[in-house]
Amino acid sequence: DAKTTQPPSMDCAEGRAANLPCNHSTISGNEYVYWYRQIHSQGPQYIIHGLKNNETNEMASLIITEDRKSSTLILPHATLRDTAVYYCIVRVEGDSNYQLIWGAGTKLIIKP
Amino acid sequence: KAGVTQTPRYLIKTRGQQVTLSCSPISGHRSVSWYQQTPGQGLQFLFEYFSETQRNKGNFPGRFSGRQFSNSRSEMNVSTLELGDSALYLCASSPGQGVLPQHFGDGTRLSIL
Secondary structure (H helix, E strand, O other): OOOOEOOOEEEEEOOOOEEEEEEOOOOOOOOOEEEEEEOOOOOOEEEEEEOOOOEEOOOOEEEEOOOOOEEEEEEOOOOHHHOEEEEEEEEEEOOOOEEEEEOOOEEEEEEO | OOOOEEEOOEEEEOOOOOEEEEEEOOOOOOEEEEEEEEOOOEEEEEEEEEOOEEEEEOOOOOOEEEEEOOOOOEEEEEOOOOHHHOEEEEEEEEOOOOOOOOEEOOOEEEEEO
């Protein structure tokens, strides 16, 4: 099964870019990488996803290495409200269904 | 557009009882998935419903069951509650079976005494 590895915690200064790494070295060619975040007492919030090309939306940018074994989520100008647990997730296709493999995530703390 | 709505937000039960949790998906979304989140195990997939049929299932005992109605609303039932069932139960909806990304509600916090 493709699985993800993330650092358990990171700090970032307010206003700076937060770069969150994720290792998914066993990912298959057609498996997408998804990023969610979970703010305390709320459900996970979708951020962005990608297959092989870099992606950008209003929330973040996703950089995927050429070999697809790792990716980085970039929050360009972190604010205190970005403090959350960030999950890097891979969708694994089975014979007749699929699974989303959720890891422990990275607890990102934005400091003033 | 309203998001995913889960009720109730908090629930306290005792061992041996049963509980039913409710989820209303985003309008137009026809797939509903349920997850259990605990500090020790993280987010674990329970099951996915689409067109009133269970389409995908995680590795949970038969005490955990669900159903989906014709309006795509879903309920999850847990029977013979155990202390280990204390968790945040999350519902996520998406436009179709297996279609990602899913959008989550804020969950039901279930505490077993």
